[in-house]
Amino acid sequence: MKHATRSTSKTFWRLAPLALMLGATCAPAHAWEPTRPVEIIVPAGAGGASDQMARTIQSIILKHKFMDQSILVLNKGGASGAEGIMDTKASAGNPNKLMVAFSAIYTLPIAVKLPFNWRDLNPVAMIAKDEFLLWTNAEANYKTAKDYLDAVKAKPAGTFKMGGTGAKREDQIITVALEKAAGVKFTYVPYKSGGEAATQLVGKHTDSNVNNPSENIAQWRAGQLDALCVFSDERMPYTDKVTKTQSWSDIPTCKEAGYDVQYQMLRGFFLPPKTTAEQAKYYADVLKKVSETPEWKAYLNKQALNGQYLTGDDYVKFLEKDEKYHQTLMQEAGLAAK
Numbered sequence: 001m002k003h004a005t006r007s008t009s010k011t012f013w014r015l016a017p018l019a020l021m022l023g024a025t026c027a028p029a030h031a032w033e034p035t036r037p038v039e040i041i042v043p044a045g046a047g048g049a050s051d052q053m054a055r056t057i058q059s060i061i062l063k064h065k066f067m068d069q070s071i072l073v074l075n076k077g078g079a080s081g082a083e084g085i086m087d088t089k090a091s092a093g094n095p096n097k098l099m100v101a102f103s104a105i106y107t108l109p110i111a112v113k114l115p116f117n118w119r120d121l122n123p124v125a126m127i128a129k130d131e132f133l134l135w136t137n138a139e140a141n142y143k144t145a146k147d148y149l150d151a152v153k154a155k156p157a158g159t160f161k162m163g164g165t166g167a168k169r170e171d172q173i174i175t176v177a178l179e180k181a182a183g184v185k186f187t188y189v190p191y192k193s194g195g196e197a198a199t200q201l202v203g204k205h206t207d208s209n210v211n212n213p214s215e216n217i218a219q220w221r222a223g224q225l226d227a228l229c230v231f232s233d234e235r236m237p238y239t240d241k242v243t244k245t246q247s248w249s250d251i252p253t254c255k256e257a258g259y260d261v262q263y264q265m266l267r268g269f270f271l272p273p274k275t276t277a278e279q280a281k282y283y284a285d286v287l288k289k290v291s292e293t294p295e296w297k298a299y300l301n302k303q304a305l306n307g308q309y310l311t312g313d314d315y316v317k318f319l320e321k322d323e324k325y326h327q328t329l330m331q332e333a334g335l336a337a338k
Contacts (some may be wrong), residue, residue, distance in 0.1 A: 007091075032278045034096050042157050043084025045077040047195025048153040048165060049130055049212040050100050052303070054268060057127075057287070060295050066286050069096075077192060077224045079307045080166035082116075091272040095279040099122065101268040106326040110162045111168035111237055113337045118319055122275045123285040125311040125319060126268035127291055131236060131304055132174055134228045134254065135216050136208045137201055144227040145257040148208065149182040157185035163197040163206035166190050171197070173326075174210045174231060174263050178334035181259040201225060211303035213267075217242065229254035229292060231263045238305050248304040264306060268315065284311040 029041040037272040040058065044050040051073070076084035080105040088099040099121070108114040113246060134145055142148040152160045166173025173247045175188050189206055191197045194215030200206050201216075202224045209216070210231070219225040221243055230251050254261050269287065271280055290296050291309045300307045310318055330336045 008093045009329055011214065016157060032095075032276070032282055034067070034069045034282075036096055037072055038067070039069060039097045040073045041072060041084045041097060042075050042087055043077060043081035043088075043100065043104060044075065044102070044165070045193030046075050047215075048077075048193035049214045049303075050102055050267075051075060051193070051195075052214050053120050053128075053299075054100050056299050057178050057290055059259060060290050060293055061286065063295070064289070064293060066289050078169075080104065080190075082112075082114055084117055084276035085114070088270065088272050089116055094272050094275040095275045097272055098283055099270045099272075101266060101270050101323075102130075102137065102167075103326060105266075105270075106165055106323045107169050107173070107330065107335075110136075110327060110330050110336050118270070118323070120273055122271040122273065122277075122280050123203075123311075123315050123319065124269040124271055124280045125287045125309065126266060127307075127309055128300065129268040129306040129308055130212050130214075130265040130267055131264070132170070132210050132212060132263050133216070133251065134178070134208060134231070135198075135212055135220075135225050135230060137204055138224055138226045139204075140207070140226075142170075142226060142228065145252075145254060147182055147258060148228060149178075152184040152186070152207075153182070160184075160186050160208065161189050161206040162190055163189050163200050163209040164217070165192070165194050165211075170332075171210050171265065173329050173333055173335065174261065174334065177261045177263070178210070178254075179327065180257060181254075181261050182332045198225070213248065214302075227251045229257050229259070231261050232324055233262050238301050238304055240279065240301060265319065266318075267305070268319075 040054045042051050042054050054073045058073055061067050091097050105118040109116050137147055172188050177219045179185055190273055193210045197209045198216045198219055201209050202219050216225055220284050231254050236248040243248050
């Protein structure tokens with residue numbers, strides 16, 4: 001019996017280093033993980049494209065259990081998104097607050113001299129780029145962008161109303177660029193969200209808007225709105241029918257219609273300042289997993305998003321280039337603060 005005990009003991013000590021090695025191999029992939037619920041801050045109103053995307057990602061993470069902690073989506077769209085942006089900036093060192101980023105991170109500092117720069121935050125990842133389209137009320141029966149813009153040109157300047165999300169933001173930037181390209185002038189009407197802009201167009205309180213696909217898709221499918229052109233250099237690739245007769249790929253580019261206006265918007269994420277690279281990598285890896293799910297790919301198809309995942313240096317390089325592009329657009333549109 002003593003011999004057997006000695007043998008077992010020797011075996012244990014021989015296997016102990018191997019067990020330690022295996023334990024290290026099986027350790028969690030991330031040394032840091034959130035220990036309490038995570039807030040996704042959306043610097044926009046409920047119902048808009050950013051809000052819809054955040055809630056879709058929330059549901060995918062929950063379904064696939066990509067995180068142990070729960071996720072709360074909080075809308076802070078006051079002051080055209082400045083409320084959510086400044087709240088995130090003020091939450092230095094808090095790794096449990098993840099902000100949805102879109103072009104407001106450039107436009108607000110340029111337009112109103114907001115004391116903020118995206119470099120104040122910790123970049124996590126970009127997960128997609130969003131398209132913009134020119135939409136009209138279906139009862140107006142404009143068949144093409146040219147039909148509509150010719151009608152606008154035929155009336156006194158400012159007769160037609162263009163609805164959009166916020167002032168001096170992407171929707172107004174596109175509107176001004178379209179005015180210059182078409183030789184027309186709209187009365188621009190800012191709303192709290194793309195969802196509200198869609199509702200106002202259905203109710204004929206405006207004549208058009210330049211919403212994202214996701215913000216008008218329900219009304220388009222219902223036959224209440226018409227999509228006249230997309231502000232891109234090429235048509236969208238999605239061929240599944242959305243309405244009874246049209247897919248996203250059937251919509252011509254505005255350039256095809258004779259109006260060379262192009263704009264795509266960042267869909268990304270940031271952590272507050274003074275969070276770590278390790279914390280950013282944790283969320284970047286979670287978002288990478290999200291981007292590879294069938295649910296996300298179906299969402300891209302349905303909402304006509306341009307799926308593109310970037311993190312690290314590639315994400316930073318994109319942000320630097322996109323910021324310069326917005327500076328040029330806003331200065332040309334006369335929307336930059338003096």
